[in-house]
Every structure is written in structure tokens, then in C-alpha cells.
Amino acid sequence: MIEVNHLSFAYEKDKPVFSDISFHLQPGKIFTILGPNGTGKSTLIKCLVGLLSPESGDIHLSGEKKESISHRKQARIMAYVPQAHQIIFPFPVLDYVLMGRSPHLPVFGQPGSKDYLKAMQALKKVGVDYLADRPISEISGGEFQLVSIARALTQSPSLLILDEPTSHLDFGNQFKVLSIIEELAGEGLSVVMSSHFPDHAFLISHLVAVMQETRFIGIGTADEVITKELMEQAYGIDVVISTVSECGRTVCLPVRKNNQVMN
Amino acid sequence: MKKLPHTNEETFTNHIEHIKKSQKKQLLILCLIPAALFFVSLSLGRYDISPCTAAMIMISQICSLPVTWTDVQETVLLQIRLPRVIAVMLVGAGLAASGSAFQGLFRNPLVSSDILGVAAGAGFGAALGILISGDPIIIQLLAFVWGVIAVGIAYGLSRVYKGGSSLILVLAGIIVGSFFSAMISLVKYVADPYQKLPAIVFWLMGSMSSTNWKDVYAVSIPIISGLIILILLRWRITILASGEEEAHSLGINTTRMAQIIIIICTVITASGVCISGIIGWVGLVIPHLGRMIVGPDYRHLLPVSVILGASYLVVIDDLARTLTTQEIPLGILTSVIGVPFFAYLLSRKKVGWA
Incomplete structure (x- = not known):
């Protein structure tokens, strides 16, 4: 679905934000990029979606070189959900989601009732169709993230790129968003996302990369990559990786140096 | 925006069509405001010309009407007020x-x-x-x-x-x-x-x-x-x-x-x-x-x-x-x-x- 070869980016010469990034993602798979703050995860995502131009390397979408695909066509293949941001004007949620139809309509075109239907179906898909009439400025952060995903789905993409979809969300909403991402991948959508939580990678990822100081220091399945050594190297803290029998999965927890008990 | 029904596709599509139609109607009604103001503005000023006369004078430019107004009224309307009102609205x-x-x-x-x-x-x-x-x-x-x-x-x-x-x-x-x-x-x-x-x-x-x-x-x-x-x-x-x-x-x-x-x-x-x-x-x-x-x-x-x-x-x-x-x-x-x-x-x- 998406193939990235030796991608590099720098704002200033000789100061690369990231360099020599390569990965390959099959349809229906989820790829999570982990790494501490400021390692260039968001910059990498911006390069993938075309908001920034990489310095070298190439990106292939569905086997075609990204630059050879028209900008509008790219938006039909790939949808992007940015980190939560402030919306100045209070568009109704349905009209906001409707904007996802833009790459399918001519420049002077207006969305018709079929496009409205697609937008409504996308809202139903992520389970927030009850928000359709509400102004976008009055819904919660968790709801906004789901609405943003609905808008991305309205583009009918085959690749979904999310920048920290679970940041700013409470415990329950984090899980809700992840479940929906997993469900979408189950239907054949490829997903690339960045995250701060190794646990989330354990939960839903097929492929995980750990980014540190401009490059991937590990890439593979969650079990291969989220190891004590790599996590400690990336985040500079001690961690414990252990299987919790009650929920039948592996978790990664930070601990105090020498495993001291907190008072 | 009115409450949206979440029943089936057809109802939803009909509802959207309905909203679109009522929005169009609202726009047409709003269009009446500048249209009315246009004629009122033509009649306003030192020289007396009623909105009706103003409309008649303009129609008379396209087809012939019995002349019920003076030449001065026509000149004031066509050469002074009409270009000004059009320009102001533009x-x-x-x-x-x-x-x-x-x-x-x-x-x-x-x-x-x-x-x-x-x-x-x-x-x-x-x-x-x-x-x-x-x-x-x-x-x-x-x-x-x-x-x-x-x-x-x-x-x-x-x-x-x-x-x-x-x-x-x-x-x-x-x-x-x-x-x-x-x-x-x-x-x-x-x-x-x-x-x-x-x-x-x-x-x-x-x-x-x-x-x-x-x-x-x-x-x-x-x-x-x-x-x-x-x-x-x-x-x-x-x-x-x-x-x-x-x-x-x-x-x-x-x-x-x-x-x-x-x-x-x-x-x-x-x-x-x-x-x-x-x-x-x-x-x-x-x-x-x-x-x-x-x-x-x-x-x-x-x-x-x-x-x-x-x-x-x-x-x-x-x-x-x-x-x-x-x-x-x-x-x-x-x-x-x-x-x-x-x-x-x-x-x-x-x-x-x-």
C-alpha cells in the first residue's frame, strides 16, 4: 500500500530532522511509530501526507511514485487526520465531515445529497452520527477526533494517516479511537499513526517502529520492537514489559530506577 | 440547522434535498431586500419620483409605455440616480x-x-x-x-x-x-x-x-x-x-x-x-x-x-x-x-x- 525508501528531511542543511527512513506496509495493516517528543514523528507524517517535501528518498502509493500522482488523486488514496486543533468557524459536524468529498468533486462543484449520505454513513461508522447537527466548536476532544476520522473516511481512502490520534484524549476515548482504527484496518484500510504509548502499539499494531534521534532504531512486530532495552534507550527511563494474565496481553510500564516503590 | 432524522437512506436523502430547497427559498426571499431597496433608492432625493414612476421609466426604455412623467424626472432618474444606485450596490x-x-x-x-x-x-x-x-x-x-x-x-x-x-x-x-x-x-x-x-x-x-x-x-x-x-x-x-x-x-x-x-x-x-x-x-x-x-x-x-x-x-x-x-x-x-x-x-x- 505504502512503501517508503530512504526518506530524509531537513529544515536546515546538515541538521536532518530524520534521515534514511524506510518501511513497507501491506493493505489492512496498522503501523505505529513510537518515540520520544521531538524526534521528528510529526515531521515524518507531514512528509508522508505532502505538507512538507522530503529532501531525499521516495514514497510509493499503491505501487506508483507519489510525485507522479496528482494532488487531488492522492487525496482519494490517502487521508490525513491531524492532531486536534482549533477550528475558528463553528461548522456543523455533518458539513465538516462533508468536506472529505472534496477530492471527488470538480473545483467548482458542490456536494450533492449522495455526498451528504456518504458523510452521514462515515459518522455512523465511527459511532457519532448523533453529533451531525452540532457545531464543531461545541463537541469534546474525543468526539472531535472521531469526527476527524469520519471526515477522512468520507474521502474513501485506502490509506489512513493519523498524527497522535490518542493524544489529549481521556482513558475511555483513547480506547474507543483505537478500536475504531482496528475495525477499519480489519476492513482493508492501511493505517500509519504516531503514538506516545507503547501499550497502544501492543494493542492494535501489526508493524511498529521506534524513532529516536532522526532514525528508526527498531522496526518489526510489537513483540520484537517493544523490548526493555529499546524502550529504555528511546525514552531514557526504566521499564517493565510483562504479560498481564487477566487481560491476556503484554503491557509496557515505566518504573522508577532500581524498581523503587513510589511513596 | 434542523434536526436530522437517522432512519434510512431514502428519508435522509429526501431530508437533505428538503433542506437544500428551503435554503434556496431563503436566499430568494433575501434577494427581495436589495430589489426593493433598488426602487426605493431611485425614488429618493431632492427631485420627486415615486418608486412606481421609476419602474415605469425604466420599463419604457425597453418597450413603449404611455408617458406619465416629465422629461426632467426621466433625466434625473436615468442619468443621475440609476448609475449611482447600481454602482453603490456593486x-x-x-x-x-x-x-x-x-x-x-x-x-x-x-x-x-x-x-x-x-x-x-x-x-x-x-x-x-x-x-x-x-x-x-x-x-x-x-x-x-x-x-x-x-x-x-x-x-x-x-x-x-x-x-x-x-x-x-x-x-x-x-x-x-x-x-x-x-x-x-x-x-x-x-x-x-x-x-x-x-x-x-x-x-x-x-x-x-x-x-x-x-x-x-x-x-x-x-x-x-x-x-x-x-x-x-x-x-x-x-x-x-x-x-x-x-x-x-x-x-x-x-x-x-x-x-x-x-x-x-x-x-x-x-x-x-x-x-x-x-x-x-x-x-x-x-x-x-x-x-x-x-x-x-x-x-x-x-x-x-x-x-x-x-x-x-x-x-x-x-x-x-x-x-x-x-x-x-x-x-x-x-x-x-x-x-x-x-x-x-x-x-x-x-x-x-x-
Whole structure:
């Protein structure tokens, strides 16, 4: 679905934000990029979606070189959900989601009732169709993230790129968003996302990369990559990786140096 | 927006069609306001002509009607009032539409149609024209050209900064605007204080009192074609207003779209300013009023801005020419009425932006 070869980016010469990034993602798979703050995860995502131009390397979408695909066509293949941001004007949620139809309509075109239907179906898909009439400025952060995903789905993409979809969300909403991402991948959508939580990678990822100081220091399945050594190297803290029998999965927890008990 | 039913696809589609139809109806009803104001404005003035007579005189230009009016009435209507009312409505519509398009483009409810310095540039051009010649055609031409040049400089200035954001462009516009204000002062300073200076000051206050058919012909094509393009692009402007990164990821070439909108709005505003002088407020207040009526979606907001802008300015111009024996400059009245009006808007909670 998406193939990235030796991608590099720098704002200033000789100061690369990231360099020599390569990965390959099959349809229906989820790829999570982990790494501490400021390692260039968001910059990498911006390069993938075309908001920034990489310095070298190439990106292939569905086997075609990204630059050879028209900008509008790219938006039909790939949808992007940015980190939560402030919306100045209070568009109704349905009209906001409707904007996802833009790459399918001519420049002077207006969305018709079929496009409205697609937008409504996308809202139903992520389970927030009850928000359709509400102004976008009055819904919660968790709801906004789901609405943003609905808008991305309205583009009918085959690749979904999310920048920290679970940041700013409470415990329950984090899980809700992840479940929906997993469900979408189950239907054949490829997903690339960045995250701060190794646990989330354990939960839903097929492929995980750990980014540190401009490059991937590990890439593979969650079990291969989220190891004590790599996590400690990336985040500079001690961690414990252990299987919790009650929920039948592996978790990664930070601990105090020498495993001291907190008072 | 009315509550949406969430039953089945057909009901939903019908409902959407229904909403679209009622929105169209609302727009048509709103169109009656400028239409009515048009005839009322034609009948207003020192010389008595009723709205009915005004309509009859105009119809008589196309097909023959029994003449029930005097020659003077016909001349006053056709040669003085009609071009003026048409020009005022075009300018009002243009300023309001470009103001609302800019607010969407810059995602900033505080910007207006002259945020990129077009008014100050045009003012400088006009002042220069008055200084060196005084011929109305040269004044208008210089006003138009310098209005466009000012925006060009502002845009160029914003591109110097690496990765120029829309906020940088707004800043560049303000800087260029203040530069041209200084240039206007310079021209005023060197102008002959008995002949040229009053003309410059009067021009800067904005007035449509000398509008003739030539002005209407000159500006109607750029303003009307600009308005048509903006209205065709109205949904794309909505998407731009939701966020630049979002618009980009939705397949819109944001840089090119911004350039197109800036060019169109500049041509519209410069065309208006060159025949009317500097008229504030319409390009700032009217988009807000429109947003309060139909919400922030440019599919509805842009046509409504056109309607309200034309209506507002024609009312102000009627007041300007009827309130006192001597005309009050238009630019003064738009603000005098605009400020309390804006205060009223702010006192309402639903201003239409977050």
C-alpha cells in the first residue's frame, strides 16, 4: 500500500530532522511509530501526507511514485487526520465531515445529497452520527477526533494517516479511537499513526517502529520492537514489559530506577 | 440547522434535498431586500419620483409605455440616480464578498476586504492622481493600479519569509497599509492646500456623488465576474476556512487557491475603491452579519454577503444624500452607523466564530 525508501528531511542543511527512513506496509495493516517528543514523528507524517517535501528518498502509493500522482488523486488514496486543533468557524459536524468529498468533486462543484449520505454513513461508522447537527466548536476532544476520522473516511481512502490520534484524549476515548482504527484496518484500510504509548502499539499494531534521534532504531512486530532495552534507550527511563494474565496481553510500564516503590 | 432524522437512506436523502430547497427559498426571499431597496433608492432625493414612476421609466426604455412623467424626472432618474444606485450596490456587494472570502482564507474573523493594503494603496494612487492631474479617469486608473500594487507588495513581502503562513501575509498587509498611509500623508503635505488638498481629503472619505454611467461600465465587469468566480469557489473557501493543512490533505492546492482568491478580491476591491473612495466597515461588518443569519458555510455565506453588502451600502448612500442638504461622505456614515451596529453584534452571543 505504502512503501517508503530512504526518506530524509531537513529544515536546515546538515541538521536532518530524520534521515534514511524506510518501511513497507501491506493493505489492512496498522503501523505505529513510537518515540520520544521531538524526534521528528510529526515531521515524518507531514512528509508522508505532502505538507512538507522530503529532501531525499521516495514514497510509493499503491505501487506508483507519489510525485507522479496528482494532488487531488492522492487525496482519494490517502487521508490525513491531524492532531486536534482549533477550528475558528463553528461548522456543523455533518458539513465538516462533508468536506472529505472534496477530492471527488470538480473545483467548482458542490456536494450533492449522495455526498451528504456518504458523510452521514462515515459518522455512523465511527459511532457519532448523533453529533451531525452540532457545531464543531461545541463537541469534546474525543468526539472531535472521531469526527476527524469520519471526515477522512468520507474521502474513501485506502490509506489512513493519523498524527497522535490518542493524544489529549481521556482513558475511555483513547480506547474507543483505537478500536475504531482496528475495525477499519480489519476492513482493508492501511493505517500509519504516531503514538506516545507503547501499550497502544501492543494493542492494535501489526508493524511498529521506534524513532529516536532522526532514525528508526527498531522496526518489526510489537513483540520484537517493544523490548526493555529499546524502550529504555528511546525514552531514557526504566521499564517493565510483562504479560498481564487477566487481560491476556503484554503491557509496557515505566518504573522508577532500581524498581523503587513510589511513596 | 434542523434536526436530522437517522432512519434510512431514502428519508435522509429526501431530508437533505428538503433542506437544500428551503435554503434556496431563503436566499430568494433575501434577494427581495436589495430589489426593493433598488426602487426605493431611485425614488429618493431632492427631485420627486415615486418608486412606481421609476419602474415605469425604466420599463419604457425597453418597450413603449404611455408617458406619465416629465422629461426632467426621466433625466434625473436615468442619468443621475440609476448609475449611482447600481454602482453603490456593486461596490457594497464586492466589498462584503471579498471581506468574507478573506476572513475564510485567513481563518480570521478580524480581517476585512482591505487587510492586504488595497485601500491605502488606492488612496495613495488617487491622491497622486489628484496631485499631478485632477482628471477623474487618471485618478481612478491610478487608484486601481496602486491598490493592486500594494497587495502585490504585501504578498511579495510575505513570500520573503520562509514558509510564509497566512498570519505573515496579514502582517505584511498591515505593514504595507501603514506604508501607503504615510505616502498619502506625504502627498497631502506637498499638495496645494487650496485646490488639491481638499479634493484629496474628500476623495479619501469616500463618496459616490459624481458617479456616472462610465464608472458603472468600467467597474461592473471586474466586480461581477469576480463575484461569480468567488461564488463558484464558495465550497472550496469553506474548506480553506476549516484549516490550511486540512484543505491541503483534502486535495486542494492551498497556495494556488489562496493566490486566486487574493487576486479576485483585490480586483473587486480596487475596482470598487477607485470609483467610491475609501469605504470602511462593509468588508468587515457585513460578513459577520451574514454569519449570524446563515452560519459560517460559504456556500450560503457568500451569496448572503453579496445581498447584504449591496443592501447595506445602498441604504447608507441613501442616507448620505438625503439626511442633510449637503452630502455626507459615505466613508464617514458607514463607520458612524457601523460602530453601534458592530457593538450590537458583539452583545449577541452567537457571533459565528469560536
